[in-house]
Amino acid sequence: MIASIEILGLLAGGLTTASFVPQVYKTYKSKSADSLSLTMYTVFFVGIILWLIYGIYVNSIAMMVTNSITAILSLLLIYFKLRFK
Amino acid sequence: MIASIEILGLLAGGLTTASFVPQVYKTYKSKSADSLSLTMYTVFFVGIILWLIYGIYVNSIAMMVTNSITAILSLLLIYFKLRFK
Numbered sequence: 001m002i003a004s005i006e007i008l009g010l011l012a013g014g015l016t017t018a019s020f021v022p023q024v025y026k027t028y029k030s031k032s033a034d035s036l037s038l039t040m041y042t043v044f045f046v047g048i049i050l051w052l053i054y055g056i057y058v059n060s061i062a063m064m065v066t067n068s069i070t071a072i073l074s075l076l077l078i079y080f081k082l083r084f085k
Numbered sequence: 086m087i088a089s090i091e092i093l094g095l096l097a098g099g100l101t102t103a104s105f106v107p108q109v110y111k112t113y114k115s116k117s118a119d120s121l122s123l124t125m126y127t128v129f130f131v132g133i134i135l136w137l138i139y140g141i142y143v144n145s146i147a148m149m150v151t152n153s154i155t156a157i158l159s160l161l162l163i164y165f166k167l168r169f170k
Binding site: 048 | 118126
């Protein structure tokens with residue numbers, strides 16, 4: 001029971017995490033981040049850190065793994081936004 | 086114990102959900118979505134739906150509420166991307 005839920009969680013987290021890869025690639029390749037909102041990614045980053053803590057509390061492997069990776073990817077977009085402006 | 090975890094989850098979800106509002110506002114106001122990746126938001130939307138199902142399975146109020154709202158906001162960004170291109 002727990003295992004099948006975690007597989008669903010890993011699939012969910014895999015998609016939400018993977019969704020950041022094309023944005024990171026597009027932003028890096030175009031060297032343009034004009035339409036990206038710095039406010040969005042900063043608030044999002046803080047939220048992801050809290051989801052990570054939540055995942056540790058509820059002992060969800062899916063939330064721990066995927067939120068860690070998403071945190072790194074959103075930090076990268078914040079870096080691009082500051083660098084390419 | 087459960088209650089304080091759910092407060093943390095609602096705070097986390099509140100931030101990740103709220104992070105979409107400035108992007109929605111910025112995109113609507115500028116009528117420009119050039120830097121936004123359609124692939125990102127489509128994959129993200131599907132992932133959020135799976136997180137919502139995950140939240141229902143593990144009976145997490147925080148995940149149910151916030152993922153529902155995030156799903157609506159990301160759908161709105163997909164609509165803008167298609168409309169403003």
